[in-house]
Amino acid sequence: MGQKIKYFGQVGMLKANMVEEYVGLHADPWPDVVKMIQECNLTNYSIFLHGRMVFSYYEYTGDDYAADMKRMEEDPVTQQWWGHTHPCFEEYAFDQKSPYYHDMKQIFYVN
Protein backbone atom coordinates (compact mmCIF):
# COMPACT_ATOMS: atom_id res chain seq x y z
CA MET A 1 0.00 0.00 0.00
CA GLY A 2 1.12 3.54 -0.70
CA GLN A 3 4.14 2.44 -2.70
CA LYS A 4 2.88 3.53 -6.10
CA ILE A 5 3.30 7.23 -6.80
CA LYS A 6 0.49 9.00 -8.65
CA TYR A 7 1.37 11.99 -10.82
CA PHE A 8 -0.94 15.00 -11.02
CA GLY A 9 -0.90 17.83 -13.53
CA GLN A 10 -3.46 20.62 -13.32
CA VAL A 11 -4.10 23.75 -15.31
CA GLY A 12 -5.71 27.00 -14.18
CA MET A 13 -6.25 30.55 -15.42
CA LEU A 14 -5.69 33.62 -13.28
CA LYS A 15 -7.42 36.97 -13.58
CA ALA A 16 -5.05 39.40 -15.31
CA ASN A 17 -5.06 41.77 -12.36
CA MET A 18 -4.46 38.98 -9.81
CA VAL A 19 -1.34 37.35 -11.24
CA GLU A 20 0.98 39.40 -9.04
CA GLU A 21 -1.08 38.58 -5.95
CA TYR A 22 -1.01 34.84 -6.72
CA VAL A 23 2.74 34.86 -7.35
CA GLY A 24 3.35 36.81 -4.15
CA LEU A 25 1.31 34.40 -2.04
CA HIS A 26 3.23 31.42 -3.41
CA ALA A 27 6.63 33.05 -3.02
CA ASP A 28 6.02 33.00 0.72
CA PRO A 29 3.46 30.28 1.50
CA TRP A 30 2.06 29.91 5.01
CA PRO A 31 4.00 27.26 6.95
CA ASP A 32 0.80 25.55 8.16
CA VAL A 33 -0.44 25.24 4.58
CA VAL A 34 2.85 23.65 3.54
CA LYS A 35 2.63 21.31 6.53
CA MET A 36 -0.91 20.24 5.58
CA ILE A 37 0.21 19.55 1.98
CA GLN A 38 2.93 17.29 3.32
CA GLU A 39 0.66 15.58 5.86
CA CYS A 40 -1.82 14.84 3.07
CA ASN A 41 0.91 12.95 1.19
CA LEU A 42 1.46 15.45 -1.61
CA THR A 43 5.12 15.85 -2.51
CA ASN A 44 7.45 17.42 -5.10
CA TYR A 45 4.83 20.13 -5.62
CA SER A 46 5.58 22.84 -8.19
CA ILE A 47 3.51 25.61 -9.74
CA PHE A 48 4.56 27.13 -13.06
CA LEU A 49 3.34 30.35 -14.64
CA HIS A 50 3.05 31.60 -18.21
CA GLY A 51 1.12 34.82 -18.67
CA ARG A 52 -2.16 34.26 -16.77
CA MET A 53 -1.92 30.49 -17.02
CA VAL A 54 -0.77 28.37 -14.11
CA PHE A 55 0.19 24.74 -14.13
CA SER A 56 0.60 22.71 -10.96
CA TYR A 57 2.40 19.41 -10.65
CA TYR A 58 2.59 17.15 -7.64
CA GLU A 59 2.99 13.55 -6.66
CA TYR A 60 0.67 11.66 -4.35
CA THR A 61 2.31 9.00 -2.21
CA GLY A 62 -0.56 7.98 0.08
CA ASP A 63 -3.19 5.25 -0.07
CA ASP A 64 -6.43 7.24 -0.22
CA TYR A 65 -6.35 10.41 -2.31
CA ALA A 66 -10.02 11.26 -1.75
CA ALA A 67 -9.66 11.00 2.03
CA ASP A 68 -6.49 13.13 2.03
CA MET A 69 -8.12 15.78 -0.18
CA LYS A 70 -11.11 15.83 2.17
CA ARG A 71 -8.78 16.34 5.13
CA MET A 72 -7.11 19.23 3.34
CA GLU A 73 -10.45 20.81 2.43
CA GLU A 74 -11.56 20.64 6.05
CA ASP A 75 -8.38 22.21 7.44
CA PRO A 76 -9.26 25.72 8.71
CA VAL A 77 -5.86 27.24 7.83
CA THR A 78 -5.99 25.81 4.30
CA GLN A 79 -9.51 27.25 3.95
CA GLN A 80 -8.16 30.65 4.99
CA TRP A 81 -5.33 30.32 2.46
CA TRP A 82 -7.78 29.42 -0.27
CA GLY A 83 -9.73 32.52 0.74
CA HIS A 84 -6.74 34.42 -0.66
CA THR A 85 -5.83 32.18 -3.62
CA HIS A 86 -9.27 31.32 -5.04
CA PRO A 87 -10.24 34.93 -5.85
CA CYS A 88 -7.12 35.05 -8.08
CA PHE A 89 -8.69 32.58 -10.52
CA GLU A 90 -10.77 33.10 -13.61
CA GLU A 91 -13.32 30.50 -12.52
CA TYR A 92 -14.24 27.51 -14.72
CA ALA A 93 -11.73 28.56 -17.38
CA PHE A 94 -10.97 25.01 -18.51
CA ASP A 95 -13.90 22.91 -17.30
CA GLN A 96 -17.36 23.70 -16.00
CA LYS A 97 -16.83 21.38 -13.04
CA SER A 98 -13.44 22.82 -11.99
CA PRO A 99 -13.57 26.40 -10.70
CA TYR A 100 -9.83 26.70 -10.07
CA TYR A 101 -7.31 24.04 -11.08
CA HIS A 102 -8.46 21.38 -13.52
CA ASP A 103 -6.90 17.90 -13.56
CA MET A 104 -5.16 16.95 -16.80
CA LYS A 105 -4.51 13.41 -18.04
CA GLN A 106 -1.00 11.95 -17.82
CA ILE A 107 -0.10 10.57 -21.26
CA PHE A 108 3.66 9.95 -20.87
CA TYR A 109 6.09 9.02 -18.14
CA VAL A 110 9.82 8.36 -18.13
CA ASN A 111 11.62 7.82 -14.86
Added chain:
Amino acid sequence: MGQKIKYFGQVGMLKANMVEEYVGLHADPWPDVVKMIQECNLTNYSIFLHGRMVFSYYEYTGDDYAADMKRMEEDPVTQQWWGHTHPCFEEYAFDQKSPYYHDMKQIFYVN
Protein backbone atom coordinates in the same frame (compact mmCIF):
# COMPACT_ATOMS: atom_id res chain seq x y z
CA MET B 1 28.09 19.82 -8.94
CA GLY B 2 24.90 18.31 -10.29
CA GLN B 3 23.33 18.00 -6.86
CA LYS B 4 20.72 20.69 -7.30
CA ILE B 5 17.64 19.57 -9.20
CA LYS B 6 16.09 22.03 -11.64
CA TYR B 7 12.36 21.81 -12.29
CA PHE B 8 10.93 22.43 -15.75
CA GLY B 9 7.33 23.06 -16.73
CA GLN B 10 6.44 23.64 -20.37
CA VAL B 11 3.19 24.27 -22.19
CA GLY B 12 2.30 23.46 -25.79
CA MET B 13 -0.75 23.39 -28.06
CA LEU B 14 -1.52 20.53 -30.42
CA LYS B 15 -3.42 20.71 -33.69
CA ALA B 16 -6.94 19.40 -33.11
CA ASN B 17 -6.54 16.65 -35.69
CA MET B 18 -3.14 15.55 -34.28
CA VAL B 19 -3.99 14.98 -30.62
CA GLU B 20 -4.62 11.26 -31.15
CA GLU B 21 -1.32 10.91 -33.04
CA TYR B 22 0.63 12.66 -30.28
CA VAL B 23 -0.98 10.57 -27.53
CA GLY B 24 -0.32 7.38 -29.48
CA LEU B 25 3.36 8.21 -29.98
CA HIS B 26 3.83 8.87 -26.26
CA ALA B 27 1.93 5.77 -25.17
CA ASP B 28 4.68 3.74 -26.80
CA PRO B 29 7.83 5.89 -27.00
CA TRP B 30 10.89 4.66 -28.89
CA PRO B 31 13.36 3.02 -26.48
CA ASP B 32 16.33 4.95 -27.93
CA VAL B 33 14.49 8.24 -27.37
CA VAL B 34 13.82 7.29 -23.76
CA LYS B 35 17.47 6.30 -23.35
CA MET B 36 18.66 9.67 -24.73
CA ILE B 37 16.33 11.51 -22.32
CA GLN B 38 17.89 9.62 -19.44
CA GLU B 39 21.46 10.08 -20.70
CA CYS B 40 20.84 13.82 -20.96
CA ASN B 41 19.98 13.89 -17.23
CA LEU B 42 16.24 14.48 -17.56
CA THR B 43 14.22 12.50 -15.06
CA ASN B 44 10.71 12.10 -13.64
CA TYR B 45 9.34 13.24 -17.02
CA SER B 46 5.56 13.47 -17.45
CA ILE B 47 3.33 14.88 -20.14
CA PHE B 48 -0.26 15.85 -19.32
CA LEU B 49 -3.10 16.56 -21.72
CA HIS B 50 -6.26 18.66 -21.55
CA GLY B 51 -8.09 19.09 -24.83
CA ARG B 52 -5.42 20.24 -27.28
CA MET B 53 -3.16 21.57 -24.58
CA VAL B 54 -0.13 19.65 -23.38
CA PHE B 55 1.99 20.30 -20.37
CA SER B 56 5.33 18.65 -19.81
CA TYR B 57 7.18 18.41 -16.51
CA TYR B 58 10.66 17.10 -15.89
CA GLU B 59 13.62 17.46 -13.59
CA TYR B 60 17.17 18.15 -14.70
CA THR B 61 19.88 16.59 -12.57
CA GLY B 62 22.99 17.35 -14.63
CA ASP B 63 25.54 20.16 -14.55
CA ASP B 64 25.13 21.73 -18.00
CA TYR B 65 21.58 21.94 -19.31
CA ALA B 66 22.53 23.71 -22.55
CA ALA B 67 25.14 21.08 -23.40
CA ASP B 68 22.75 18.22 -22.65
CA MET B 69 20.00 19.80 -24.74
CA LYS B 70 22.48 20.25 -27.59
CA ARG B 71 23.42 16.58 -27.33
CA MET B 72 19.75 15.61 -27.51
CA GLU B 73 19.14 17.89 -30.50
CA GLU B 74 22.05 16.31 -32.36
CA ASP B 75 20.93 12.73 -31.71
CA PRO B 76 19.73 11.24 -35.02
CA VAL B 77 17.06 9.02 -33.45
CA THR B 78 15.67 11.92 -31.41
CA GLN B 79 15.57 13.99 -34.61
CA GLN B 80 13.58 11.20 -36.28
CA TRP B 81 11.21 11.11 -33.29
CA TRP B 82 10.72 14.86 -33.46
CA GLY B 83 9.95 14.41 -37.14
CA HIS B 84 6.81 12.67 -35.89
CA THR B 85 6.01 14.79 -32.82
CA HIS B 86 6.71 18.32 -34.09
CA PRO B 87 4.04 18.24 -36.84
CA CYS B 88 1.48 17.57 -34.08
CA PHE B 89 1.98 21.09 -32.69
CA GLU B 90 0.19 24.33 -33.40
CA GLU B 91 3.46 26.23 -33.77
CA TYR B 92 4.25 29.33 -31.69
CA ALA B 93 0.96 29.03 -29.80
CA PHE B 94 2.33 30.52 -26.58
CA ASP B 95 5.45 32.42 -27.59
CA GLN B 96 6.89 33.59 -30.87
CA LYS B 97 10.28 32.12 -29.99
CA SER B 98 8.98 28.65 -29.00
CA PRO B 99 7.49 26.63 -31.88
CA TYR B 100 6.57 23.61 -29.75
CA TYR B 101 6.86 23.53 -25.97
CA HIS B 102 7.34 26.83 -24.19
CA ASP B 103 9.14 27.05 -20.82
CA MET B 104 7.03 28.35 -17.94
CA LYS B 105 8.36 29.96 -14.77
CA GLN B 106 8.40 28.01 -11.51
CA ILE B 107 6.70 30.15 -8.83
CA PHE B 108 6.21 27.59 -6.03
CA TYR B 109 7.91 24.51 -4.69
CA VAL B 110 7.18 22.25 -1.73
CA ASN B 111 9.20 19.10 -1.25
